[in-house]
Amino acid sequence: MFKALLITGFALTFLILGALTTYYSYWPLMAIVFFGVFLLALVSPEKALLGLIIYLPFQVALNIAPGIDLASIRVLILLLFSAWILFLLARKGGKIATIFACHYFVLVTFLFWSAVSLFWALNLEWGLRKIAVFASIFPLYFLVQSAxxxxxxxxxxxxxxxxxxxxxxxxxxxxxxxxxxxxxxxxxxxxxxxxxx
Known part of the structure; x- marks a missing residue:
């Protein structure tokens, strides 16, 4: 089960990063960096989290399209979170701690309510961007809480x-x-x- 998840994770990572390298000239270097972070997180999530924490003040912005900047920390958080999930699956025999604890429920409810508020948003595009910001930073809580x-x-x-x-x-x-x-x-x-x- 873990090997299948790992292969699927690698395949999706390579597919996404490969697609990005065809559109943007500087993405090959970023793809190598992101993949290295993903591998480090698979081997030692604690060290990868400390690296992420020391990188927080430096946050390089990735200009993925005209008028759209993406903070590299958001991509790194999502990569670290997915590697952490795979690490937990391998270490605990395929079982992840329950996510229905009270504080987890409150966080998920906040994210859900933010998404529901899009129905009466005046500017849907900006609302979707803000939800994407919440969703990309959201996993950091689980990483820090486990560490x-x-x-x-x-x-x-x-x-x-x-x-x-x-x-x-x-x-x-x-x-x-x-x-x-x-x-x-x-x-x-x-x-x-x-x-x-």
Missing amino acids: TAEKEQVKKIISFLVAGASVVSVIALIQSALIPARNFGRETSPLCFTADR
């Missing part, structure tokens, strides 16, 4: 969040110090401000 069974794991996740945010903060400080501010004019850039004193 935070012990206090040490929670500390590790928080330290990875802080590390990623710290790196992005340092990059932002360097950029704001070296590149003049474009929104308020050159006079308000940090270098001009410190030079006047």
Whole structure:
């Protein structure tokens, strides 16, 4: 059963990524990266989740069509979630923990009610986009919830969040110090401000 699921998952992944590479020139590299993340998640979901958490502040946007940007983190979350499901099926002999617990039910109900609200939405296209955003980030809860069974794991996740945010903060400080501010004019850039004193 697991081998059939694994082969089906690989086939669907290759099919989707192959179709994307025919339309967009930079997708072969992204396909390799996404497939590597999927394989890492199959081998060690915990390490893949930590990698995803440290990548959160960097989120590269994929321009899949004119006017449509897709955050790469959404694709990575879905890949990691599908690999996590396959990992659980292999480890627990084909059984996944019940999804009918109270907090799972509340999350699924929220997603369902958001989808039902499309019936009276003024702009259906934007409503569908927002539902797609919810649906792509939604599995992150299950990944983090399964990885935070012990206090040490929670500390590790928080330290990875802080590390990623710290790196992005340092990059932002360097950029704001070296590149003049474009929104308020050159006079308000940090270098001009410190030079006047």
